[in-house]
Amino acid sequence: MSKSATSAKTFWGWWMVVGCMAIAVIAWSFALYGPSVYLHTISQQRGWSIGLVSSALTLSFLVNASVLIFVGPAIARYGAKPMMMAGSASMAIGLTSMGQVTQIWQIYPAFALMGLGWSCLSTTALTTTLAPWFSKFQGRAVSTAMLGASVGGMVGVPFLLALIDGIGFESAMLCAGLLVLIVVWPISFFVLKRRPQDIGLHPDGLSEIGQTSATDAKQWTRKTALQTTELRTVMLAFGLALMVQIGFLTHQVSMLLPVVGSRVTGLCVTAAAFSAFLARMLLARFSDRMDVRLIAAGVLLQATIAVLLISILPTTPWALVLGVVLYGMTAGNVTTLPPIIVRREFGASSFGIVFGICAMIMQLMSAMGPGVFGLLFDWSGSYRLPLAIAALMNLIAAAIVLRGRKKSD
16 A cells, blocks of 8 residues: 555645645735725725726736736746746735825726736646645645635735724735735745655655546647536636625625624624635535535535625625625635636646636636626615626526536536
């Protein structure tokens, strides 16, 4: 029987997982959950409409999406260190610039730099970094690394709100930019490595290489992968779900504050992120032994119910808090499931290329979320309409992801 990572010396791949988890804490704190704070603060301080500021955030996600197609292949070829060091520098500059804006045009380059940086620290970057290191334990490794995203959701918004209250928006954004560099650069330089073979190891920490599966043996191109129902259903289903998620998360502070106040808003966002953390732990435990498409459908149905509840009772405190927490439980796995599905159905050797194009399409769709939510809010005068549409989109996504199941499943 082969030795595994459970032997006396810890397999370096698990240190990679820990490093990726720490990077995820930073990236999700400031690039996914943080924008709900930036949007509200800039709108309030400068007197600009939520729809207008949301358009800059949409630009951020569009920039992110346009770069993702290159991030996966670049990391697969050159390793994560150069991409993540450059990305963290871009994000730091964008965050610092955000605190300096005095004119409306200035928010666009600031948000664009943040989006560029996030593309290099995103789910695509992290999962491509880990793909060569795990096969048997792939679901567990990715889900564990992505626990950092949930931690980011728990600490990011309360940390930013407290920092802004204490030292002001400008100084808070400078601190956020410095923190990105302090965390990401050492991990990129000392921990992240390209392949286990480069340091005399094998995937999963096994002392022997097992028989290569048909999935791992096949080499995919973007063209051949895009011709499959499996990839098209992942892109469309999670593109819709992420459009809802990005829109919801960037507007949740604006939804919560007028109804429950600043203190409860911080607690609610933290509770939602903690529920996402618990859900990711469950995924880490069961994803390697269950049909992940069935799991995905269940996650999307729960998201439908949560968003619909808030749409029906948008100014009722208990319904708003319950809906946010229920939705938070699904948010983490909506970002974690696509790379697990793609890695399982297309293998490790082609993962960077296949998931790169998949992530780009999903991100292009999700980039519309903040702007659509903002424009529908400005037009209708409340969040009831955008949330009702979001619930329908999640329901459609659940049906699409099941459409991609293989007949033998």
